[in-house]
Amino acid sequence: MLKKNSLARHGLNIIIVGCGKVGTTLVQQLCKEGHKITIVDKDPSTVQELTNLYDIMGIIGNGASYSVQIEAGISSADLFIAVTASDELNLLCCTIAKRVGDCSAIARVRTPDYSKEVGYLRDRLGLAMIINPELEAAREAARILYLPTALEVNSFAHGQVEMIKFKIPEGNLLDGMTVAHLGRHITNAVLICVVQRGAELHIPGGDFQLAKGDIISFVCPRRMTRSFLECIGVKTKRVSNTMIIGGGKGAYYLGNQLIQMGISVKIIEINRARCEELSTLLPNAIVINGDGTDEELLKEEGIEYAESVVALTGIDEENVLLTLHARQVSNAKVITKLNRISFHDVISQLDLGSVIYPRLITSEAIIAYVRAKTNSKDSNNIETLYHLFDSRVEAVEFRVEKESAVIGVPLRKLPIRKSLLVAFINRNGRIIIPSGNDCIHVGDTVMVVTTHQELMDIRDILR
Template identity: 60%
Template sequence: MGFLGKRFKEATGLNIIIVGCGVVGTALVEQLVVENHDITVVDTSPQKVQKITDTYDVMGVVGNGASFSVQKEAGIVDADLIIAVTDSDELNLLCCTVASRVGHCSTIAKVRNPEYSHELNHIKDRLGLAMIVNPEYEASREIYKILCLPTALEATSFAHGKADLVKIRIPHGNILDGMTIAQLGKSTNDVLVCGVERNNQIYIPTGDFELKAGDMLSFVAPAKKVSDFLKQIGFKTNKVKNTMIIGGGDAGYYLAKRLSDNGIDVCLIDKDKERCEEIATLLPKVVVINGNGVDEDLLNEEGLQSAESFVTLTGSDEENILLTVHAKQFSNAKLVTKINRIRFKDAINTLDIGSVIYPRYITSEAIIAYVRAKSASKGSNVETLYHLFDHRVEAVEFKIDKESKVTNVPIMKLKLKDNLLICFIFRRGKVIIPSGQDCILPGDSVMIVTTHTGFNDISNILA
């Protein structure tokens, strides 16, 4: 047991202990330090703790995060929040249980095992957890959303599933090529373009911004209107009928179950015989093949060339990328690649390998949304947080609890920060794409997109 690290400035946010310095723990540190929280990391590996404390302005404790003495050394008595994200579900739950007995902080645990999936609400209530996060389950949900809109590169939900944020690439010859945002607005009132990436530059577009072929475009719309818009601009909108999944880990299991439950044919390939037998028993509708996913002959035998979608979910980023590149060459399948660690990210972005899923960020965004809500004033709460364009743009959904400087004022009269858009207002079950005359009211949920970072209250939108 030992203490590492030093703090160079006084943090002004929450006192947070993060147990586990793996990919999720590191992603949390990376974001929460920027937002000026007081962070202490705990891990049994001195090397991992040393690496994080050398890289970021955080404190570090080497030891078992479920130990009372280790938690005490990490400052549990004064902590506002403990986040347990080790590789062990049981250790994470024990960390939170000990913390709740010793301190007065909120607790968040990472729990991945599908055996617990039907008991999570019970576990959360019994242990008094603020949140349980499951990276593989959330990744499967995001992948399923993409496979339902296979021409989309990204798709995520806001407003309790009533609004979607969708990312596409404008192909050559498309109707959007050469169209301004204002012209697009005249043709549809249900869609708002909220971000464009062109030549590695990010734009929060105004009405005179002209779209071009090759642009990466993110738009928000009521969930029921997304397919209509994509059809209008010449994109296919039918969800895939079959999927080939490489990798039978937790993410592969969750995705295969979700797809088969919704009538989509699934072929899952994994090289672990016992795991294949287990999945075949749990998911009788899924075709489970025991074999090596990098075997070209096996992929061809199992129908790669006719597959409508191809998802790589192995534990190796390099293998996932290689498989996706191969599938792109020999099939017309919708491609989805899981990346666990961020290595050579710029190079990955140049490969054009379809949709790329980062479970570590899906998980960290849910936790950071909670942290921002906890550290905010009582006027509004962060409901949902999502990062766009390699974390250069934030989409934040706020729940408006009471009147403030932004309520009951026409949007056109609000003095908003630059590079910021109010994308929708969710009111009484209806998604409103706002005009300048619309007002934000108490009880609404409001989503904003901005290149600024760290917003934890709706008042942050004001200049």
């Protein structure tokens, strides 16, 4: 066993099996939030590296082994997370953990065969969550292609509210307009939550003046998103065709969703056997066997005329180059999948369009669950959590379950923390974009946007 000198001050006792990209991201975030972490991995160098970097315990071994789980402290664990590269191993680890310990269990499962059975597996195995990063990334990409002006589209209130990120173009109606003017004279159904101007981030007040080149995120009821964008002169027509480069699991999930939306799909994949498999799985897609990094092939397959290009190879550098090439030779909407989260400054300067990080999608869902469980072991009070603008901003949707100091008081009278915005209130399915006179009630779900990290409960919005 590799052991650090001290452990986290408080929080949950969490075991993480699998220290790849997702496991490492979880360790980084959960350590920061004060949890006691034990990692399990077969690779001694990986365990050594992480235990040297973070205040955690490390076990070298097979996470599905009863004796390894006992050594890791399963009997006193609050949460068990299995994120190895194998779906079957993750499910087996969680099954054993549920039998041996009295803890919640989360498994990462990516295979399409299992994705159709998530509800059954979760219920039968007694798991708190089964998460599929490729499927979730595909859903995010599909939402963007449905609204191609957007850089990001995040969903809240079970799909009733969207948070849209886009760049204000030159000559746009919003250029020079204050946030208050937008609410009073254009529409009060939209709230600007975050503005990025150069390297600076702002949670804007009413007197904040928008400008061309600003990257903004706004919330809006889903049914009104298109009409608002059209009102300010932004095109909202969804793409009619897409070229997907790379034929992995993510390409299957995305292709399947786009075909169901009536969008034509062409997939370029270098592996012949995988092409044959995709042709069977997606009979309505065009599947091309070839090297997606070959300029001549891309030209032959019509990249210059594609309305959208999605780079989904397993190599980040290839995805970046493919996106830059697509932007150079076409007017396509581009989406780039990146697995690593390094070189943020370089990536942001490359203007890659919409960038999707599957590992962040996975870790955000798990961290939302952990925060809710930390706050109350019997109550899962965080509905949704997203990290925005390179994780400098959080958007958290809370379920308000009990009386507290925030209940029944007009928002303008609450001592709300600086750099924090109450973005919407969902009251029995009715979406309220709040004014200072609106109150939060028990039973509401409330979305908060803030530069503060680690909000655990709706009461944390107060100073």
